[in-house]
Amino acid sequence: MTSYGFIGVGSIAAAMVVGLCDGVTDAPEVVLSPRGAERSAELAGRLPTVRVATDNQGVVDAADVVVVCLLPGDAAESLAGLTFRADQSVVSAVAGLDLAHLSEVVAPAREVARSVPLPAVASRDSVTPVHPGGAAVEEFFGRLGGSLVIQDELAYESVAAASATVAAYFGYLGAVADWLSGRGIPGPEARRYVANTFAALSVELGAPGADFTALAQAHSTPGGLNEQFARDLGTAGVYDAVRDGLDAVLARITAG
Numbered sequence: 001m002t003s004y005g006f007i008g009v010g011s012i013a014a015a016m017v018v019g020l021c022d023g024v025t026d027a028p029e030v031v032l033s034p035r036g037a038e039r040s041a042e043l044a045g046r047l048p049t050v051r052v053a054t055d056n057q058g059v060v061d062a063a064d065v066v067v068v069c070l071l072p073g074d075a076a077e078s079l080a081g082l083t084f085r086a087d088q089s090v091v092s093a094v095a096g097l098d099l100a101h102l103s104e105v106v107a108p109a110r111e112v113a114r115s116v117p118l119p120a121v122a123s124r125d126s127v128t129p130v131h132p133g134g135a136a137v138e139e140f141f142g143r144l145g146g147s148l149v150i151q152d153e154l155a156y157e158s159v160a161a162a163s164a165t166v167a168a169y170f171g172y173l174g175a176v177a178d179w180l181s182g183r184g185i186p187g188p189e190a191r192r193y194v195a196n197t198f199a200a201l202s203v204e205l206g207a208p209g210a211d212f213t214a215l216a217q218a219h220s221t222p223g224g225l226n227e228q229f230a231r232d233l234g235t236a237g238v239y240d241a242v243r244d245g246l247d248a249v250l251a252r253i254t255a256g
């Protein structure tokens, strides 16, 4: 069975390791880099097929597929100091490290791919965008809920930009809850009400072929309050700001 080595064991690597191994009968062998010592030790302590290497080169030496979860600032430099083999593959989660540069620093690794994993990989419940695809990366994310192969690098970067909208989504919910608590609903109750409302609605997103226009229409009676609020946000330029913000994130990603 394919063995996996993780370099950089932070929050996203931990989610992937849990998805690969926790409660899985045919869990693969997993080797972790030692930095982020507490998290690596915790994972190795409770998952029988997971162990911690003595250094990053030990991870590369032990793995068929090396999964890179380093921070963007020094990922390329850290990888360039390691020796890869031609018979291994590399999957990177590092934002902004483009395929050409990544391939250069992990040469002669034969299959190299980028990915945008999200925390839901921990429950094998997330389809992960990958570029440009390949047997190793698709087998890896197949264990974590599946992959969405994107051949064009700018299209892939655009998906990465779209994944930067999560904090703003929670900010929006927070604004609604804060408005409620400013009108006399105690904060915890206001937040619980908003959380319950949107948790229940999220089920509708699980249906195949989610159509956001149709969902918006289904939740707005003509002449009603939902229709008014959505129109007011549009008039205030909120949706234009979403598009402009995404353009700015994409520009930052592609600037490297």
Ligand SMILES: NC(=O)C1=CN([C@@H]2O[C@H](COP(=O)(O)OP(=O)(O)OC[C@H]3O[C@@H](n4cnc5c(N)ncnc54)[C@H](OP(=O)(O)O)[C@@H]3O)[C@@H](O)[C@H]2O)C=CC1
Pocket: 007, 008, 009, 010, 011, 012, 013, 033, 034, 035, 036, 037, 056, 069, 070, 071, 072, 078, 093, 094, 095, 116, 117, 118, 119
């Ligand atoms: N979090 C997410 O949801 C997502 C993250 N990503 C990408 O994944 C990467 C990691 O993100 P995230 O997990 O959030 O980051 P974290 O800050 O949680 O973890 C980074 C880890 O890398 C370790 N590290 C730093 N330098 C080295 C090194 N030279 N060798 C080995 N380990 C090292 C750190 O160890 P120490 O603590 O000892 O410094 C830390 O444990 C980023 O590039 C990010 O863009 C992509 C998609 C989603």
